[in-house]
Amino acid sequence: ALPIWGDYKCIAYNGRTTNASKDITVSISSRITTPPTDKTVNHMQDTNLSCSATGNPVPSIAWSSSSKSSFTQKSSTVVGSVRTSVIDVTNSKGADGGGTFTCTASNGKGSDVTAQATVTVMPKITLLVPSSKTVIDGTAVAAVTCQAEGYPKPSLNWKFQSSIMSKVSSQFDVRSLAYAAGRNLTLGIVSSSDKGEYTCAAMNLVGSDTSKFTLTVTVDVTFTKDPQPVYGKVGSTLSLSCEATGKSAKVIEWYNDQTKISSGVSSTTVSNGIMSSLTLSSVGLSDGSDKYYCKAGPVAGSSDAVRSASTTVGILGAFTSFISRSFHPGSTAKNRPYLCTFTANPKPASGELILDGKSVATLTQPTVKSGYKWTVSFPIEKITVGQGGDYMCVVKMDPSASVNITSTRQLAITSVLTNSPQPLTLESGISKNLTCSGTGFPFPTVTWEKTVGGQATAVSDSESTDILTRNTTSTITLVSDDIKHAGSYVCTVTNTASGNTDKISSPVDVSVRPVIVTKSFNRNATWGTSEIFTCLAIGYPLPSISWSLNGKAVAAGATFRSVGGVNRSSTLTQTLVTALKDGGVYTCSETGGGGSVNITLNFSPRVTTDPVTDEVAYGGMLMLTCEVTSYPAVSSPIKWKRDDEQLLMPLSADTTNSDGTGVTSTLNIGTVDENDGGSYTCFGSSKAAVITIGNKFTLDPLNGNVIEGNATTLSCRVVGYPPIPIIWQKSTDDASYNDISLLQDLIFQNDTAERSIFSNLTFSALNRSDSGYFRCRVDSGAGRTSVTSKPGKIDVFYLPSFSVDLPSGNQTVLIQGSFSLHCTATGNPTPSVIFYRTSFDATPVTETVSADSGRQVTDIAGVATFMVPNAMTSDSGHYFCRASNPAGSVESSRYTITVQGPPSRISPSQIVAVTKTDSTLVLRWPAPYDGNSRILQYKISYRERGSSDQYQDATPQDGKTLTTTISGLKAFTEYEILVVAENIEGLAQNSMPEIGRA
Numbered sequence: 002a003l004p005i006w007g008d009y010k011c012i013a014y015n016g017r018t019t020n021a022s023k024d025i026t027v028s029i030s031s032r033i034t035t036p037p038t039d040k041t042v043n044h045m046q047d048t049n050l051s052c053s054a055t056g057n058p059v060p061s062i063a064w065s066s067s068s069k070s071s072f073t074q075k076s077s078t079v080v081g082s083v084r085t086s087v088i089d090v091t092n093s094k095g096a097d098g099g100g101t102f103t104c105t106a107s108n109g110k111g112s113d114v115t116a117q118a119t120v121t122v123m124p125k126i127t128l129l130v131p132s133s134k135t136v137i138d139g140t141a142v143a144a145v146t147c148q149a150e151g152y153p154k155p156s157l158n159w160k161f162q163s164s165i166m167s168k169v170s171s172q173f174d175v176r177s178l179a180y181a182a183g184r185n186l187t188l189g190i191v192s193s194s195d196k197g198e199y200t201c202a203a204m205n206l207v208g209s210d211t212s213k214f215t216l217t218v219t220v221d222v223t224f225t226k227d228p229q230p231v232y233g234k235v236g237s238t239l240s241l242s243c244e245a246t247g248k249s250a251k252v253i254e255w256y257n258d259q260t261k262i263s264s265g266v267s268s269t270t271v272s273n274g275i276m277s278s279l280t281l282s283s284v285g286l287s288d289g290s291d292k293y294y295c296k297a298g299p300v301a302g303s304s305d306a307v308r309s310a311s312t313t314v315g316i317l318g319a320f321t322s323f324i325s326r327s328f329h330p331g332s333t334a335k336n337r338p339y340l341c342t343f344t345a346n347p348k349p350a351s352g353e354l355i356l357d358g359k360s361v362a363t364l365t366q367p368t369v370k371s372g373y374k375w376t377v378s379f380p381i382e383k384i385t386v387g388q389g390g391d392y393m394c395v396v397k398m399d400p401s402a403s404v405n406i407t408s409t410r411q412l413a414i415t416s417v418l419t420n421s422p423q424p425l426t427l428e429s430g431i432s433k434n435l436t437c438s439g440t441g442f443p444f445p446t447v448t449w450e451k452t453v454g455g456q457a458t459a460v461s462d463s464e465s466t467d468i469l470t471r472n473t474t475s476t477i478t479l480v481s482d483d484i485k486h487a488g489s490y491v492c493t494v495t496n497t498a499s500g501n502t503d504k505i506s507s508p509v510d511v512s513v514r515p516v517i518v519t520k521s522f523n524r525n526a527t528w529g530t531s532e533i534f535t536c537l538a539i540g541y542p543l544p545s546i547s548w549s550l551n552g553k554a555v556a557a558g559a560t561f562r563s564v565g566g567v568n569r570s571s572t573l574t575q576t577l578v579t580a581l582k583d584g585g586v587y588t589c590s591e592t593g594g595g596g597s598v599n600i601t602l603n604f605s606p607r608v609t610t611d612p613v614t615d616e617v618a619y620g621g622m623l624m625l626t627c628e629v630t631s632y633p634a635v636s637s638p639i640k641w642k643r644d645d646e647q648l649l650m651p652l653s654a655d656t657t658n659s660d661g662t663g664v665t666s667t668l669n670i671g672t673v674d675e676n677d678g679g680s681y682t683c684f685g686s687s688k689a690a691v692i693t694i695g696n697k698f699t700l701d702p703l704n705g706n707v708i709e710g711n712a713t714t715l716s717c718r719v720v721g722y723p724p725i726p727i728i729w730q731k732s733t734d735d736a737s738y739n740d741i742s743l744l745q746d747l748i749f750q751n752d753t754a755e756r757s758i759f760s761n762l763t764f765s766a767l768n769r770s771d772s773g774y775f776r777c778r779v780d781s782g783a784g785r786t787s788v789t790s791k792p793g794k795i796d797v798f799y800l801p802s803f804s805v806d807l808p809s810g811n812q813t814v815l816i817q818g819s820f821s822l823h824c825t826a827t828g829n830p831t832p833s834v835i836f837y838r839t840s841f842d843a844t845p846v847t848e849t850v851s852a853d854s855g856r857q858v859t860d861i862a863g864v865a866t867f868m869v870p871n872a873m874t875s876d877s878g879h880y881f882c883r884a885s886n887p888a889g890s891v892e893s894s895r896y897t898i899t900v901q902g903p904p905s906r907i908s909p910s911q912i913v914a915v916t917k918t919d920s921t922l923v924l925r926w927p928a929p930y931d932g933n934s935r936i937l938q939y940k941i942s943y944r945e946r947g948s949s950d951q952y953q954d955a956t957p958q959d960g961k962t963l964t965t966t967i968s969g970l971k972a973f974t975e976y977e978i979l980v981v982a983e984n985i986e987g988l989a990q991n992s993m994p995e996i997g998r999a
Contacts, residue, residue, distance in 0.1 A: 005027060005029075006027045006028060006029040006057035007026070007027060007057065008024045008025070008026050008027075009024065009025045009026075009027060010022050010023065010024050010025065027057070028056075028057050028058070028108075028110040029055075029056050029057045029110065030056055030108070030110045030111025030112065030114075031054055031055075031056040031060035031106040031107055031108045031110070031111065031113065031114050032054060032055055032056055032106070032114060033052065033053070033054045033104065033106055033114050033115075033116045034053045034054060034055050034083060035051070035052065035053035035085070036052060036104065036116030036117075036118070037050040037051060037052045037102065037104050037116060037117070037118035038050075038118055039118050039119045039120070039121070040118070040119075040120050040121070041120075041121045041122075041123065041207045042092055042098075042099075042120065042121075042122055042123070043122075043123050043125075044092075044098075044122060044123055044124070044125030044127075044150060044151060045092065045098075045125070045815075046092055046122075047089060047090060047091050047092055048089075048090050048092065048120060049075060049087055049088060049089050049090060050064075050072075050087070050088055050090060050102055050104075050118055050120070051085060051086070051087045052064075052085070052086050052104030052106075052116060053083055053084065053085040053086075054083070054084055054104075054106030054114065055081075055082045055083045055084075056082065056106070056108045056110065057082060057108070057110070058108050058109075058110070059079055059082055059083075059084050059108065060084060060106040060107055060108035061084070061106070061107055061108070062077065062084055062086035062104060062105065062106050063104075063105045063107070064086070064088050064102060064103065064104055064105070065102070065103045065105070066100050066101070066102050066103075067100050067101040067102075067103075068098075068099060068100025068101070068152070069100075070090060070091065070092060070098050070099060070100045070120070070152075071090075071091040071937055071985075072088045072089060072090045072091065072102070073088060073089050073091070074086070074087075074088055075087040075088055075089045084106075086104070088102075090102065090120055091937070091985060092120070092122055092152075098120075098122045098150070098151075098152055099119075099120045099121055099122040099151070099152025099153075100119070100120060100152060101117055101118075101119045102117065102118055102119075102120065103115050103116070103117050104116045104117070104118075120152070121152055121153065121205070121206060121207045122150070122151045122152040122207075123151060123205075123207055123208040123210070124149050124150070124151035124155035124203040124204060124205050124207075124208055124209060124210045125149060125150055125151060125203070125210050126147060126148070126149045126201060126203050126210050126211070126212040127148055127149060127150050128146060128147065128148040128183065129145070129146070129147050129148075129201055129212040129213075129214060130145070130146050131145065131214070132212075132213075132214060132215070133214065133215040133216070133217070134214075134215075134216055134217070135216075135217040135218075135219065136191060136216070136217070136218060136219075137218075137219055137220070137221050137248060137249070138191065138192055138193055138218050138219065138220050138221065138248065138249045138299045138305070139190055139191075139192070139221075139248050139249060139299065140190065140191065140248075141188065141189055141190055141191070142187070142188035142189075142191055142216065143187065144185040144186065144187045145185065145186045145187075145188075145199070145214050146183060146184075146185050147159070147183055147184050147185075147186070147201035147203075147212065147214075148183030149183065149201075149203035149210065151203065151205050151207075151208075152205070153205045153206055154205065155203040155204055155205040155209075155210075156203070156204055156205070157183065157184040157201060157202070157203050158184075158201075158202050158204075159184065159186045159199060159200070159201055159202075160199070160200040160202060161197065161198075161199050161200075162197065166186070166199075184201070186199065186201075186214070188216070191216070191218055192218065192299055192300065193218045193220065193298075193299060193300075193303055193304065193305045194300075195216060195218060196216050196217055196218040197215075197216060198213045198214070198215050198216075199213065199214045199215075199216060200212070200213050200214075201213075201214065218305070219305070220247075220249035220298060220299060220303070220305045220306070220307065221247035221248040221249045221250075222245050222246075222247040222249050222250045222297045222298065222306070222307040223245065223246055223247050223250075223307075224243065224244070224245045224297065224307070224309045224310075225244050225245065225246055225274070226242070226243055226244035226276075227243060227309045227310040227312065228241040228242065228243045228279075228293060228294065228295060228309060228310075228312040229241070229312055230312050230313040230314075230315065230399070231312075231313075231314055231315070232313075232314075232315040232316075232317070232398045232399040232403065232404040233284060233315075233316060233317070233404060234316070234317050234318070234404060235284065235285055235286060235316060235317070235318050235319075236283055236284065236285075237283075237284055238280065238281065238282045238283065238284070239280075239281045239284055239314060240278055240279065240280050240281070241255075241278065241279040241281075241293060241295075241312065241314070242276065242277065242278040242279070243276070243277060243295040243297075243309050244271065244274065244275070244276040244277075245274050245275060245295075245297035245307070245309075246271075246272075246273045246274030247273070247274060247297075249297075249298060249299045249305075250273075250274040250275050250297045250298075251275065251298070251299050251300065252268070252275070252297070252298060252299070252300055252301050252303075252306075253268055253275055253276075253277035253295050253296070253297045254266075254295065254296050254298075254301060254302075254306070255277070255279045255293070255294075255295050256293070256294055256295070256296065257290050257292060257293050257314075258290065258292040262279060265279055265280040265281060265282065266278075266279055267280075274297075275297065277295060279293075279295075281314065284314075284316050285316065286316050286318055286344055286345070286346045286373040287346070287373075288314060288316055288346075289314055289315055289316035289345070289346030289347055289373075290313070290314055290346070290347060291311065291312075291313040291314075291347045292311050293311065293312050293313070293314050294308055294309050294310065294311045294312065295308075295309045296308050296309070297309075313347065315345070315346075315347065315349070315398045315399060315404070316345065316346050316398075317343075317344075317345050317349065317396070317398040317404050317405070317406060318343060318344030318345055318346075318373065319343060319344060319406065320341070320342065320343045320394070320406065320408045321342045321343060321344060321374060322340065322341075322342035323340070323341045323342065323394050323408045323410050324410060325410045325411040325412070325413070326410075326412055326413070327412075327413040327414075327415060328384040328388075328412065328413075328414060328415070329384065329414075329415045329417065330384050330385055330386050330414050330415070330417050330440065330441070331383055331384060331385075331417070332383070332384050340376055340377070341354070341376070341377045341394035341396075341408070342374060342375070342376050342377075343374070343375060343377075343396055343406065344373045344374055344375070345373065345375055345396070345398060346373045348375070349375065349396055349397060349398045350397050350398060350399050350400045351363060351396075351397045351400075352377035352394070352395070352396050352397075353394075353395045353396075353397075354377075354392055354393070354394060354395075355392065355393040355395060356388075356390045356391070356392055356393075357390050357391060377394065377396065384414065385414075386414050386417075386440045386441060386442055386470070386471045386472075387471070388412065388414070389412055389413055389414035389441075389442030389471075390411070390412060390442065391409055391410075391411050392409065392410055392411070392412055393407055393408070393409045394407065394408050394409075394410075395407045412442075413442055413443070414440075414441050414442040415441055415496070416439055416440070416441035416445035416494045416495055416496040417439060417440060417441060417494070418437070418438070418439050418492070418494055419438045419439060419440050419472055420436060420437060420438035420474070421437065421492070422435040422436060422437050422492055423435075432478060433478075434476050434477065434478050435476070435477040435492075436474065436475070436476045436477075437449070437474070437475050437476075437492030437494070438472055438473065438474040438475070439472070439473050439494025440470065440471050440472045440473070441471065441494075441496040442471055442496070443496050443497055444466060444471060444473060444496065445473050445494045445495055445496040446464075446473065446494070446495055446496070447462070447464060447473050447474070447475035447492065447493070447494050448462075448475075448492075448493045449461075449462050449475065449477060449491070449492055449493075450491045450493070460477055462475040462476060462477050463475070463476050473494070475492065515538055515539065515544035515545075515591040515593045515594065515595030516538065516539060516591065516595045516596055517536065517537070517538045517589060517590075517591055517595055517596040517597060517598050518537050518538065518539060519535070519536045519537050519589065519598045520598065521598050521599045521600065521601075522600055522601075523600075523601040523603065524600065524601065524602055524603070525602075525603045526578050526583070526584070526602050526603065526604055527578075528578070528579055528580070528604065528605075528607065529577055529578070529579070530577075530578060531574065531575065531576045531577070531578065532574075532575045532578055532583070532602060533572065533573070533574050533575075534548075534572070534573045534574075534575075534587055534589070534600050535570065535571070535572050535573075536548075536570065536571050536573075536589030536598060537570045538570075538591045538595055544591045544592075544593060544595050545591065545592040545593060546559075546561065546570075546571040546589060546590070546591060546592070547589075547590050547592055548571070548573050548587065548588070548589055548590075549587070549588045549590065550583070550585055550586070550587055550588075551585040551586055551662075552588075555573065555587075559571050559572065559573045560572050571589065573587070573589075578602070578604075579604070579630070580604030580605075580607065580630045580631050580632045580662050580663065581609060581630045581662050581663060583602060583604075584602055584603065584604040584630075584631070584632025584662045585601070585602065585632055585662060586599050586600070586601050586602075587599065587600040587601075587602065588600075602632070603632050603633070604630075604631050604632045604662075605631055606629050606630070606631035606635050607629070607630055607631065608627065608628070608629055608630075608683075608684050609628050609629070609630040609663065610626065610627060610628035610665070611627065611683075611688040611690070612625040612626065612627050612668070612681055612682070612683060612688075612689075612690035613625070613690055614690045614691045614692070615690070615692060615693075616692075616693045616694075616695055616786065617673050617677075617692060617693070617694055617695060618673075618695040618697075618786070619673065619674065619675070619694055619695045619696065619697030619720065619721060620672055620673065620674070620697060621672075621673055621695070622669065622670065622671055622672070622673070623668070623669070623670040623673045623677060623692060624667060624668070624669050624670075625641075625667070625668040625681055625683075625690055625692075626665055626666065626667050626668075627639060627641075627665070627666045627668075627683035627684060628658075628663050628664070628665045628666075629663060629664050629666070629684055630662055630663035631662070631663065632662050634657045634658070634662065634663055634664045635664050638653075638655055638666075639653065639655055639664065639666035639683055639684050640683070640684065641653050641666070641668050641681060641682070641683050642681070642682050642683075643679045643680065643681050644679045644680055648668070653666050653667060653668040653669070653683075654666070654667050654669070655667075666683055666684075668681065668683070673694055674694065674720065675694050675720040675721055675722045675724075675756035675757060676722075676756065677692065677694055677722070678692055678693055678694040678721075678722025678723065678756070679691075679692060679722070680692075693721075693722055693723070694721050694722040695721060695786050695788065696719050696720070696721035696724075696725060696779045696786075696788045697719065697720055697721060697788065698717055698718065698719050698777060698788065698789075698790035698791070699718050699719070699720055699757075700716060700717050700718035700759070700790075701717055701776075701777075701790045701791040701792075701793060702715040702716065702717055702762075702775050702776060702777065702790065702791075702792065702793025703715070703716075703793050704793050704794045704795075704796075705793070705794075705795055705796070706796045706798060706887075707767050707795060707796075707797055707798065708767075708797075708798045708799075708887070708888050709767055709768055709769055709797050709798065709799040709800070709888065710766055710767065710768070711766070711767055712763070712764055712765050712766060712767070713763075713764050713767060713795065714761055714762065714763045714764070715729075715761070715762040715763075715775055715793055715795075716759070716760065716761050716762075717759075717760055717776075717777040717790050718757060718758065718759045718760070719757065719758050719777065719779050719788070719790075720756060720757040721756065721757075721779070722756050723756075724756055724757060724758050725758070725779045725780060726758060726779075727758050727760040727777045727778070727779060728740055728777070728778045728779070728780065729741045729760070729762050729775065729776075729777060729778075730775070730776050730777075730778050730789075731773050731774065731775055732773060732774045732776075732792070733772075733773045733774070734774075735774045735792055735794075738774075738776065738778075738789075740778075741762070741775075760777060762775065764795075767795070767797050768797065768799075769797045769799045769829065771795060771797055772795060772796055772797040772829070773794070773795065774792040774793070774794050775792060775793050775794075775795060776789050776790045776791065776792040776793070777789065777790040778790075796829065796830075797829065798828075798829050798830065798886065798887050798888045799828060799829050799888050800828060800886075800888045800889045800891060801826045801827065801828030801832035801863075801884035801885065801886055801888070801889075801890065801891050802826065802827060802828065802884075802891065803824055803825065803826050803882070803884065803891070803893050804825045804826065804827050805823060805824050805825035805864075806824060806893050806894050807822060807824050807880065807881060807882060807893045807894045807895070807896040808894065808896055809894045809895070809896070810896060810897070811896070811897035811898070811899060812896070812897070812898055812899070813899045813900075813901060814872045814876075814898060814899065814900045814901070815872075815900075815901055815902075815986065816872060816873065816874060816900055816901060816902035816903075816932070816986065817871050817872065818871075818872050818900075819868070819869060819870045819871070819872060820868075820869055820872060820898060821866060821867065821868040821869070822836065822866070822867045822880055822882075822896065823864075823865070823866050823867075824865055824882040824893050825863055825864045825865070826863045826865075826882070826884035826891075827863055828863070828884065828886050828888065829886070829888075830886050830887065831862050831863045831886070832863055832884040832885055832886040832890075833860060833863075833884070833885055833886070834860045834863060834864075834865035834882050834883070834884045835849060835850075835860070835865075835882070835883050835885075836849070836850035836858060836865065836867045836880060836881075836882055837849055837850060837880070837881055837882070837883060838850055838876075838878040838879070838880050839878055839879040839880075839881075839895075840877075840878050841877055841878060845879075850867055850880070854871075855869075855870050855871055856868065856869050856870075857870075863884070865882060867880075872898075872900045873900060873902075874900045874901070874902045874932060874933055875900075876898060876900050877898055877899050877900045877933055878897070878898060879895045879896070879897050880895065880896050880897075880898060881893050881894065881895050881896070899933050900933060901932055901933045901934040901984070901985065901986055902932040902933065902934075902986050903932050903984065903986045903987050903988065903989050904929050904930060904931050904932045904934075904936055904982040904983070904984050904986075904989040905929040905930040905932070905982075905989055906929065906981075906989045907926050907927075907929050907980050907981070907982065907989070911926055911927050912924060912925075912926045912978060912980055913925040913926070914978060917966065919972035919973070920968060920969060920970045920971070920972060921966060921967065921968050921970065922966070922967045922970060922976070922978075923964065923965075923966050924941065924964060924965050924966075924967065924978060924980065925963060925964045926939075926963055926964075926980050927963065928963060929982050929989065931982075931984060932984055932986055934984040934985050934986055935960060935984060935985075936960035936982050936983065936984050937959070937960050937983055937984055937985065938957045938958060938959055938960055938983050939957060939958045939959075939960070939962070939963075939965075939980055939981065939982055939983070940954070940957050940979075940980075940981045940983060940988070941954070941955040941956070941957065941958070941965055941967070941978070941979070941980055942954050942955065942978075942979045942981075943955060943967060943976045943977065943978045943979070944976065944977055945971075945974055945975070945976055945977075946974075946975040946976060946977050948977075952977075952979060955967050960982075960984075
């Protein structure tokens with residue numbers, strides 16, 4: 002339907018003419034059609050509100066605020082009968098932001114109508130000083146200030162370990178600040194339990210914010226006396242003491258390893274510290290330890306307590322095992338050492354074994370046996386008679402031997418023969434002795450017994466003893482060749498150690514000396530035939546015949562025959578004879594001293610050992626052997642050839658075998674190279690030995706740094722016999738190498754000589770992926786060894802790039818606020834990164850950012866940071882990073898930082914006051930520096946010159962107006978005039994008053 006308001010008129014019409022009445026206007030009072038809506042914004046965030054109203058006539062819309070928050074008219078539009086008004090609400094003043102805004106519509110028809118909307122601001126903690134502090138235990142902490150902004154005005158609380166701290170207590174004081182939305186936290190005398198993070202929490206209806214203060218509490222403790230070692234036996238009473246000084250030295254606690262000791266502890270306060278003692282009564286083995294210590298701190302159980310040096314409480318028990326023992330001389334005692342077992346805790350200082358008053362063995366670190374038992378072990382490699390006697394075991398608990406125990410036991414040595422009687426052959430007119438000796442501990446006795454025809458009789462002797470060697474000797478004298486002395490004699494040695502008896506018999510024969518009657522002769526043998534030798538001897542008892550070849554007994558092949566009881570002959574048969582096995586001098590001997598005869602068997606020369614094919618490492622030693630066997634051995638040098646070329650001496654040396662049946666020739670080349678490979682023969686008849694020379698690299702790839710896109714070449718050379726082609730390999734870590742597959746821009750070339758190969762690897766245009774280690778490899782052939790060169794490293798340098806760039810944009814920072822910039826660059830080598838700033842001046846200046854006045858600039862491995870904790874307006878500018886290395890440099894994106902502060906003051910000389918009338922002044926002034934934030938308004942105030950009255954406020958002017966008129970002044974009166982600029986950061990410093998006259 003059409004609206005009912007507007008201009009009406011009545012028109013009369015009769016078909017011929019019309020007549021209209023005067024206009025009648027129908028008015029409608031104002032009505033708000035679209036009220037403003039509530040909004041919530043972040044701290045320092047601006048917003049806008051909109052309000053629409055209708056009526057006839059179209060109403061006007063005015064705005065008002067319940068707070069100090071600034072707002073400006075953004076737009077006012079009329080569509081039909083509806084007016085829409087939009088305002089910008091400035092919340093960047095922090096605490097003055099937000100509030101309730103009223104939209105009032107009025108058209109003079111009826112009552113004005115209003116609508117309201119609330120702009121709430123999220124709380125923000127704007128100040129927390131200091132952010133951290135370190136104090137010594139037992140001192141006080143000064144006030145920590147926390148301030149916040151937001152709308153509604155936020156409440157503030159301090160928390161510690163998730164609990165809200167009450168306003169005032171005996172330990173801390175929390176007070177609100179009268180001049181701002183803030184709170185102070187003051188801590189009293191603190192201890193280690195007070196260290197940690199304290200949280201300041203700001204909260205209002207729409208949100209919250211927190212910031213943390215860190216308190217570090219250290220202790221002041223120094224040990225002036227550490228506990229000292231003490232020692233005692235089981236059941237004794239021992240004491241320890243220690244002393245500490247410092248502000249935090251209030252309590253001393255005692256520990257054994259990790260176990261706290263409560264009983265027997267007493268403490269006394271001393272100058273600037275504390276002294277404590279620990280008494281251990283009726284100690285047992287479990288009380289022993291080398292881990293006793295004390296801890297000093299501000300309170301008992303403090304995690305920050307300081308620990309003293311550890312000390313030892315040594316407890317000595319008693320012997321548990323030390324027995325008398327018996328050994329046989331000459332036996333091995335490793336598995337049966339002489340043992341002394343006792344109890345102690347911890348390890349005693351030493352153990353000692355004393356024999357007959359003299360120390361024979363000591364041990365400073367006994368071996369653990371089990372539990373608190375220890376074994377002092379004195380191993381004896383082989384038992385001797387001199388080791389028998391009375392042994393004393395002495396254990397010393399402490400180095401000064403003030404605490405020790407002793408015990409004595411006997412070590413007996415069983416009797417043993419030291420000199421056995423030897424068989425005798427009696428000769429006419431010569432007397433001979435049978436001697437027998439024995440030893441042991443205690444001293445042994447020696448007796449003789451003779452057996453003839455199964456009858457045993459005792460034999461008298463002469464006996465003597467040696468105290469030093471503990472040896473007993475018995476001797477029987479046999480005269481001439483008297484038959485009555487014939488028989489079997491037994492010597493017996495005994496003592497009381499174990500009752501053992503050792504016996505030995507010595508037969509005595511009266512005989513005729515044997516003699517060999519066969520004469521010596523020589524014989525030439527044929528390889529592979531059989532040879533027979535015969536030898537004859539006479540004597541009584543029957544002679545015993547043996548055969549030897551070149552001094553070595555012949556074990557088989559001999560037969561024996563007796564004739565008439567006085568002759569014995571032997572026949573030796575050797576089959577399939579060779580010079581090595583059978584050539585030389587055969588000796589037939591009568592083993593009873595009857596002499597010997599030699600028979601020589603000769604052989605012609607023959608090669609029996611050929612040189613062997615082999616591979617020799619380059620630079621190693623080549624050794625070839627060739628053996629020529631004959632009897633007697635050949636006397637002329639054996640000749641060698643390589644590839645049918647005779648080698649000159651003295652590369653070879655000849656050695657005659659110890660048995661004289663052959664000569665071994667050794668060809669020796671001390672340091673071989675590629676020219677020593679080939680086919681070797683000796684004596685003109687041996688099989689050829691093919692010698693290959695292992696490969697060796699004489700030229701290795703070199704290291705190099707190359708910029709990406711450039712060309713480079715690596716080279717290597719290998720020598721050996723025969724030569725093998727070179728293969729190139731690459732590794733990224735000099736550990737795992739892979740063969741290189743050739744690409745278009747990667748070329749290598751092998752240049753083969755007879756005994757060496759030269760190879761080039763060329764890169765036409767390097768890229769960063771080509772960085773790595775390169776080496777040459779020669780594959781192994783049949784019977785040969787693979788070798789590799791030393792690696793050469795190529796490091797490809799490439800231009801830096803930013804992995805973390807500065808954002809493209811801008812940031813506004815309040816004066817005394819903080820900001821930080823970060824950028825990270827990568828490249829090879831790692832680039833250096835430098836920050837630059839371009840000023841906002843009419844003629845911009847670009848300069849390096851430096852670390853001063855609290856600013857921090859760091860560049861660690863391409864990661865750069867610029868931090869400004871207290872920003873000034875002079876820090877405003879366009880920032881960028883420049884990364885540089887030998888390959889070049891690059892620049893990051895530009896990022897604009899604007900630091901906002903209060904405007905500058907207007908000096909009196911800049912204010913121009915002109916009299917307009919006798920009651921009016923006109924003021925003009927220049928725009929001051931705006932502190933990088935738009936000037937919102939100018940506040941003007943005045944008073945009569947010399948008056949002590951308060952200044953009167955004139956109508957403020959918006960930030961674009963630089964003039965105003967003050968009316969209602971007294972004629973012929975001088976006035977003091979102030980003009981102060983204001984932006985979102987607040988008012989500038991008051992200017993000095995300018996004098997104007999009305």
